[in-house]
Amino acid sequence: MATPTRWIAHLDMDAFYASVELLRYPELKGLPVVIGGGRRHQPETLPDGTRRFMRLRDYTGRGVATTATYPARDLGLHSGIGLMKAAQRAPDCILLPTDFDRYRDYSRRFKAAVAEVAPVIEDRGIDEIYIDLTAAPGAQDTVGFDATGGVRALAQEIRNNVRRATGLTCSIGVTPNKLLSKIASDLDKPDGLTVITAADVPLRIWPLPVRRINGIGPKAGDKLAALGLRTVGDLAAAEPAALVEHFGRAYGRWLHDAAHGRDDRPVVTHHEPVSMSRETTFERNLHAVRDRGALGEIFTRLCAQVAADLQRKGYAGRTIGIKLRFDDFRTVTRDLTLPQPTAEAEAIRHAAGLCLKRVDLGRPLRLLGVRASSLVRGGRL
DNA sequence: TCTGGGGTCCTTCCGCCA
DNA sequence: TCTGTGGCGGAAGGACCC
Structure with a gap:
């Protein structure tokens, strides 16, 4: 038997906090809503049973948006934006307070639903995980002539299970490693499933901006842009020695490997806090x-x-x-x-x-x- | 009216010690 | 005793992520 193909999934819940809030307040579906700020602006239930929500225009303080629904994102509101600034852009947008206990509860539920299908899970915070599917039943199966058919069906089963358990949708990327899967889960969002093989990297990954790589932030992104390196493909074509010269040995080499889709970090199922x-x-x-x-x-x-x-x-x-x-x-x-x-x-x-x-x-x-x-x-x- | 809160990891510098 | 070197832990800051 040949060595099995390594299949790592990255699962990202869609607009997680906002989606959890929409389960509680379904009348807000389709409306621009941001979550954030203090605990003061709880919705108010009126005598007739309807609810009154706070609007951004009524907010004062130093809070930022933790997340925004997709309609709010269309208005230019995104996570991290100051609420005062957000209020200028969309004064009528609804503002909800954060409820971390509730998000943690849904987080446990979706992770348990995934574990029923594939138990090798790495926690990456409240709304995302990596899953090692390599040894999961069916992952190595070929469907027709499609060598990815088995793992695709498995990922679909995970998505169905999450939806059944929580009522929420997620997006999954499945590739040979964590680095690529993290990028892939973002390619078809919300409610998407993207499978990418090593052979797909030039076509699917290289056209993307370098900032899509997890680990290239604002500083490194600006520095790369100043060197004329804007896409992952640009970075992949750059001389490794030049990258080392500008970014140091460790980071320079990592940039080169990342651009070529190389990453052998294992899925770590247990973390001690630091x-x-x-x-x-x-x-x-x-x-x-x-x-x-x-x-x-x-x-x-x-x-x-x-x-x-x-x-x-x-x-x-x-x-x-x-x-x-x-x-x-x-x-x-x-x-x-x-x-x-x-x-x-x-x-x-x-x-x-x-x-x-x-x-x-x-x-x-x-x-x-x-x-x-x-x-x-x-x-x- | 700028810019939260909870983390991890890396680099650099410095003092101490062998 | 002087000088050098290298390891190591602690401290500070920065980049990045969710």
Whole structure:
């Protein structure tokens, strides 16, 4: 028997948070809706049973959109857009608060539905996963003359199962590796299924902009554009030595491999957390001296939250750190490694306080965060 | 009226030590 | 004792992702 073809799927839920909200508020189907902001703007149920929703024009604050329905995207609203800016573009658009508990619940449901068909799953956050289909029953089957027929049917079965379990649609890309599957799942969205083989890479992948590659962000994208490299094909044709020269050894080589669709990272079914953190952006900027009391309260609360998170999940952290963002958006961090790991709010607060003393607090602050890293399991010393 | 919150990983620099 | 070298952990920042 020949070596089996490696088949990795990337499954991405379609406009996940928004779609979960539409299940709860079906009257919003087809309307522009964004999710985000604080918890203040809950829909109101009127005496006649209908619901009243908040509009973007009524929003004030510093929130951003977490996601947007497809009709809202047509109006130029996208995830990450400031809600005040969004309100200028679409004042009548409906605004819903985020409800992470509910999204986590649906997340568990869709992942369980996938696991019934194919159990080798890598979690990539609340709304997407990788699935190793290589050894799944039927994946290597040829249907007629189509060597991808078996894996395509399997992916379709996964989609059906997710829909049955949640009422939600997803998009799946199936290819020989994670890198290509991530790109492929985005090619036919929403509710799509895309299968790509290594031989398809020049035709299907090379015409795409480099930014479609997971790992090429705004900075690298701009730098590549400045070198005249706009498509994945441009990048694939570039001299590896030139890429190394401009981007360093590791990243330069990775760029070259990625452009050729090469990626042998395994599907990892278990992850240990590296850090746990809590941070908050203030409603208005706070000053270290003038707003000492308010700042101290927030600081203590963040430490307590990190401690609670650590204890709930059974970890302790040896390194405690803080993060500050000033009114000019400059961000600084300070870390302190302790002799012993801790999950106690008071010890965290003390260490974080020492970190804070090392920062010049001359400017007003817009954000404060507390983090625990170098985590050890089970310890609560 | 700019620009959330929770993460991971990588690079660079620095001090310490063998 | 001086100089060099290399490893390593910790700290800081940055890029990127969902």
